[in-house]
Amino acid sequence: MATNSLTQRVSSGEPAAVARAISKIEDGASDAAALMKEIYGLSRGALIIGITGAPGAGKSSLVDKLALLYRERGERVGIVAVDPSSPFSGGAILGDRIRMQTLGLDEGVFIRSMATRGNLGGLARATVDAVAILDAAGYAKVIVETVGVGQDEVEIVKAADVSVVVLVPGMGDDIQAIKAGIMEIGDIFVINKADRDGVYATEKELEALLSLTSRSDAWDPPIVKTVATENQGLTALADAIDKFRQTQLSAPASSERRRAIARWRIVELLRERLLARVLASDASVAMLERLADEVATRRRDPYSAVEELIKS
Amino acid sequence: MATNSLTQRVSSGEPAAVARAISKIEDGASDAAALMKEIYGLSRGALIIGITGAPGAGKSSLVDKLALLYRERGERVGIVAVDPSSPFSGGAILGDRIRMQTLGLDEGVFIRSMATRGNLGGLARATVDAVAILDAAGYAKVIVETVGVGQDEVEIVKAADVSVVVLVPGMGDDIQAIKAGIMEIGDIFVINKADRDGVYATEKELEALLSLTSRSDAWDPPIVKTVATENQGLTALADAIDKFRQTQLSAPASSERRRAIARWRIVELLRERLLARVLASDASVAMLERLADEVATRRRDPYSAVEELIKS
Numbered sequence: 001m002a003t004n005s006l007t008q009r010v011s012s013g014e015p016a017a018v019a020r021a022i023s024k025i026e027d028g029a030s031d032a033a034a035l036m037k038e039i040y041g042l043s044r045g046a047l048i049i050g051i052t053g054a055p056g057a058g059k060s061s062l063v064d065k066l067a068l069l070y071r072e073r074g075e076r077v078g079i080v081a082v083d084p085s086s087p088f089s090g091g092a093i094l095g096d097r098i099r100m101q102t103l104g105l106d107e108g109v110f111i112r113s114m115a116t117r118g119n120l121g122g123l124a125r126a127t128v129d130a131v132a133i134l135d136a137a138g139y140a141k142v143i144v145e146t147v148g149v150g151q152d153e154v155e156i157v158k159a160a161d162v163s164v165v166v167l168v169p170g171m172g173d174d175i176q177a178i179k180a181g182i183m184e185i186g187d188i189f190v191i192n193k194a195d196r197d198g199v200y201a202t203e204k205e206l207e208a209l210l211s212l213t214s215r216s217d218a219w220d221p222p223i224v225k226t227v228a229t230e231n232q233g234l235t236a237l238a239d240a241i242d243k244f245r246q247t248q249l250s251a252p253a254s255s256e257r258r259r260a261i262a263r264w265r266i267v268e269l270l271r272e273r274l275l276a277r278v279l280a281s282d283a284s285v286a287m288l289e290r291l292a293d294e295v296a297t298r299r300r301d302p303y304s305a306v307e308e309l310i311k312s
Numbered sequence: 313m314a315t316n317s318l319t320q321r322v323s324s325g326e327p328a329a330v331a332r333a334i335s336k337i338e339d340g341a342s343d344a345a346a347l348m349k350e351i352y353g354l355s356r357g358a359l360i361i362g363i364t365g366a367p368g369a370g371k372s373s374l375v376d377k378l379a380l381l382y383r384e385r386g387e388r389v390g391i392v393a394v395d396p397s398s399p400f401s402g403g404a405i406l407g408d409r410i411r412m413q414t415l416g417l418d419e420g421v422f423i424r425s426m427a428t429r430g431n432l433g434g435l436a437r438a439t440v441d442a443v444a445i446l447d448a449a450g451y452a453k454v455i456v457e458t459v460g461v462g463q464d465e466v467e468i469v470k471a472a473d474v475s476v477v478v479l480v481p482g483m484g485d486d487i488q489a490i491k492a493g494i495m496e497i498g499d500i501f502v503i504n505k506a507d508r509d510g511v512y513a514t515e516k517e518l519e520a521l522l523s524l525t526s527r528s529d530a531w532d533p534p535i536v537k538t539v540a541t542e543n544q545g546l547t548a549l550a551d552a553i554d555k556f557r558q559t560q561l562s563a564p565a566s567s568e569r570r571r572a573i574a575r576w577r578i579v580e581l582l583r584e585r586l587l588a589r590v591l592a593s594d595a596s597v598a599m600l601e602r603l604a605d606e607v608a609t610r611r612r613d614p615y616s617a618v619e620e621l622i623k624s
Contacts, residue, residue: 301352
């Protein structure tokens with residue numbers, strides 16, 4: 001019943017209820033699954049925008065300015081900032097505090113940072129659930145921002161309706177390796193800090209790489225140049241996002257994309273549930289500790305440890 | 313029997329056997345578990361050095377130059393480059409090709425890139441297994457390099473004997489968020505590209521952040537300045553690595569660290585195994601596809617889909 005009334009409060013757009021619902025799914029509360037089953041039935045079809053790119057690309061400024069633009073158009077905006085680089089402490093809270101100065105007083109904006117909790121994983125699952133909660137609460141645009149270019153972050157951005165990859169001019173010697181991976185997830189490419197030297201070279205390089213990338217749909221990913229801190233290029237970015245969505249609504253490829261996202265979500269959740277079931281009892285946690293000790297002191301290998309855990 | 317002889321060939325340091333063994337664990341071959349149980353018994357106590365940092369920090373150059381330094385000292389060096397930013401194609405192979413030009417002709421160096429395969433995960437597990445194979449093959453130093461600062465990458469670097477975090481001067485506005493997360497995993501900090509402007513400011517900022525970070529051991533993480541492309545500072549880095557290892561060999565905190573690593577490895581492997589068991593049959597894969605379709609078209613929520621999968 002408590003869950004039911006929380007769902008109703010989320011549905012009526014109450015920020016405190018949204019915050020509480022997200023905390024529940026982050027903490028893996030016992031009623032989280034029941035809550036999410038209700039929440040998924042309440043989807044209002046928010047546009048989910050995933051934004052990723054290397055550290056230092058100015059993603060946070062870009063996200064904040066894009067949110068302000070949507071606010072000026074009268075839309076409510078949810079922001080989920082995924083911060084996997086701070087699995088221990090600090091980062092997420094620090095980030096939140098900085099952002100609150102720009103957007104935090106606006107009741108039409110909801111900002112939430114998500115960080116890793118312990119070694120049971122589930123960050124990606126918690127993130128997509130948080131997005132679903134914001135959708136149910138009537139935020140018309142939900143922006144998911146990921147710091148970093150790791151595996152989980154790529155998956156999170158792929159689960160969005162539109163994936164935006166942010167680059168900056170002259171990123172150094174890792175740029176080739178990064179680009180090779182993100183070429184295939186970017187629906188829109190942004191060259192931020194476009195008042196810096198090297199924009200032309202970065203744009204040409206990006207065009208060359210894009211010309212080598214094949215997509216399953218007919219979309220030709222545009223390159224948008226922005227200077228987020230100066231509020232330049234944001235309208236062009238919003239236009240590109242709208243245009244992509246319009247194309248997707250009528251494209252057959254997008255149903256395959258939605259199915260791939262759904263498959264990934266089920267597998268992520270399944271992975272987490274199975275692990276939680278095996279480690280549910282005090283006895284199995286004690287067994288894990290004993291096996292960890294044996295593996296640490298090289299009296300046992302991890303493979304036979306796992307076999308013993310599964311057998312029990 | 314085939315596995316057994318492969319183990320022997322790995323143990324005698326044959327590069328082709330090492331490559332084949334790593335491929336087996338990457339592909340999840342049916343005899344991979346049996347192979348790894350044998351391999352773990354053959355550990356020769358290699359020093360495992362984890363190196364991470366943001367894209368553009370020049371990690372690859374640093375790793376290559378550190379490997380050359382160890383080679384000059386007569387040690388065999390294994391390099392495992394984790395490239396989670398290219399879950400699809402391209403990146404890993406591209407990276408390998410570039411590096412081969414510097415180190416590839418030296419038989420005392422083994423280089424392998426690891427990339428994500430499909431959505432079953434297991435990159436972190438495959439990486440630590442690859443490290444164990446190189447250890448068994450007699451590589452005295454095994455360097456694990458991760459591009460990116462995601463969750464998996466942090467875990468991989470934490471699983472090393474020594475964790476090195478690479479920064480560069482003036483990294484931009486994401487630096488605070490990154491630092492908050494990596495402060496706690498770095499045993500040694502490198503400011504690479506230390507011939508650039510802003511070294512002093514970065515060093516002071518790093519010192520300030522380090523002074524706020526508490527460690528479970530008495531180690532005070534040093535800051536080493538390098539210009540990897542000019543081969544500057546590499547001896548100081550190698551000295552810092554040696555010194556940390558010496559400290560660890562006698563420190564009580566390191567046994568807790570080893571236990572935490574062992575626990576993480578067991579949980580990672582357990583997660584993968586449980587998922588593989590549930591999705592082992594054609595029927596369950598078909599069921600996953602059907603459920604993915606229902607979730608994609610919003611006829612079902614992911615939570616009840618997972619419950620149905622587990623029930624079956």
